Amino acid sequence: CSAIDACKTSNGGCSAKAECRRTTPGNRACICNAGYTGDGTVCIEINPCLENNGGCDRNAECTQTGPNQAVCNCLKGYSGDGKRCTYISLCSQNNGGCSEFAICNDTELTERTCTCKDNYIGDGFKCRGNIFQELLRDSNTSRFYFHLEALSIRDIAGPGPFTLFVPRTDVLNNDPRVKDWTAKGVMAQVLRYHMVGCASLLYNDLTTITNITSLHGDPIHISYSQNSLVLNNNAEIIFSDAVGTNGVIHVINQVLVP
Numbered sequence: 001c002s003a004i005d006a007c008k009t010s011n012g013g014c015s016a017k018a019e020c021r022r023t024t025p026g027n028r029a030c031i032c033n034a035g036y037t038g039d040g041t042v043c044i045e046i047n048p049c050l051e052n053n054g055g056c057d058r059n060a061e062c063t064q065t066g067p068n069q070a071v072c073n074c075l076k077g078y079s080g081d082g083k084r085c086t087y088i089s090l091c092s093q094n095n096g097g098c099s100e101f102a103i104c105n106d107t108e109l110t111e112r113t114c115t116c117k118d119n120y121i122g123d124g125f126k127c128r129g130n131i132f133q134e135l136l137r138d139s140n141t142s143r144f145y146f147h148l149e150a151l152s153i154r155d156i157a158g159p160g161p162f163t164l165f166v167p168r169t170d171v172l173n174n175d176p177r178v179k180d181w182t183a184k185g186v187m188a189q190v191l192r193y194h195m196v197g198c199a200s201l202l203y204n205d206l207t208t209i210t211n212i213t214s215l216h217g218d219p220i221h222i223s224y225s226q227n228s229l230v231l232n233n234n235a236e237i238i239f240s241d242a243v244g245t246n247g248v249i250h251v252i253n254q255v256l257v258p
Contacts, residue, residue, distance in 0.1 A: 017043035035067025057085040077110050101127035121245050131164055131244035132157040140239065140251050143169035144191070151188045155215055160246030161200035163212075165220070165231060167255045168238070175255050192216040193258040200247045203229065203240040218258040232256060 003025035006012050012020035014030030018040045021029045030040025038044050046068040048054040054062035056072030060082045064070050072082025079088050090096045090112040091104035098104040098114030102124045105113045114124025121128055128134050132154070135145035144166045148154075156162045172178060181187040193216040201209070207224045214220055223230050229237040235254035242249040 014040050015043040017045075033067075035069065056082050059085040059087075098124050099127040101129065119245060121243065128242070128244045130157060130246045131160075131162060131242075131249050134242060134244045134249060135164075135166065138242070138249075140168050141166045141249060143172045144194075147172070147187065147191055151191070153188060153191060155192065155197075156195060156247065158246065161198065162247035163196040163199055163201040164247065164249045165194045165196075165235070165237070165252050165256060166249055167194070167235075168251050168253060171253060171255060177255070177257075189216050189258060190255070193218060193220070193256050196220070200243070202243075202248060203237065203250070206237075206250075214258070216258050220256065 005022060006026055006028035007014075007020035007022055011018070012028040012030065014020040014028070015032065015038065017036045018030045018032045018038075021031060023029050032038050032040055032043035035046055036043040037046050047064045048068050048070045049056075049062035049064050053060070054064075054070040054072065056062040056070075057074065057078075057080065059078045060072045060074050060080075062070050062072055074080050074082055074085035077088055078085035080086055089106050090110070091098075091106050095102070096104035096106075096112045096114065098112075099116065099120075099122065101120045102114045102116050102122075105115070107113055116122045116124055116127035119129060132145070132148075135141045135148070148156075156164065167175075178187070181190050193214045195215040196212050197215050199212070201212070206222055206229055209222050211219045211221055221232050223233060231237070231252060235252040235256055237250045238253050239251035
C-alpha cells in the first residue's frame, strides 16, 4: 500500500493563493501565501493601508500596489518620502506669489493671504508706494523720474494727494526741446506743469473737468471726445490710473508746455 498524497490534485482543495502541505497520509494543511490571509481554503489579499495607514505619515496617502504591498505619497501641500511628510509653506517660495512689497501669510493648506506692507497700497499681489517711487519702477515713466531727481524736485514725495501727467519715456527722450529747456533753466517749470496738487484725479474724474491748475500755476485744459482724454488739445492719456499712496499717475503721449 502507498500513502495517499492529499495535495496531488487540485492543490488539495486549498486556495490558488495557498500552499498545500502534506501532513499525515491522506491529510494536508493549507497555508496562505505571503501577502494573503485566511484559512488556506480561502485566502484574501492583505491590504496594508487598512491598518495604521500602511505605515505612511498621517499627511500621506497609502496606495495598495499588491498583496501586503503599498506606496506612500505625501498629500498636496506636503513634501517627503511618504513615510514622513512635512508641511510646505506657500510663502516660503517667491513670497507665495505676493508682491515684493507685501507680507505673505499661510492660512491653511494650499491657501495664503497677501497684504501690502505699511506705506504701500494694493491687493497684495500688486502693491504701490508713493507716486515718486512708482515713477522709477515703470519704464514708461522712469525718464520723468530722472529729470525730477536731476533738478532735486521733490514736490510729489510729500503726502499729497497729487495727480501726475507723465510724458512717456520715449517721448521725453526724443523731444529736442528738452535739451533747450534744460540749458535755459526752465525744465523745472515744464516738469511742474505736469503736476496737479491737492487732488488725486482718476480717469473718470477727469472726464467731468475742463480745467485744472498745475503746480507751475498755469491751467491745463481737458477735453474728452471719441473715448479719449486730451490735454491742451494735444496730449492724449494713453495709460491711466496708476494709483499710489499719495496720488495717481497718468501717462501721456506728448510733453505739456506752459
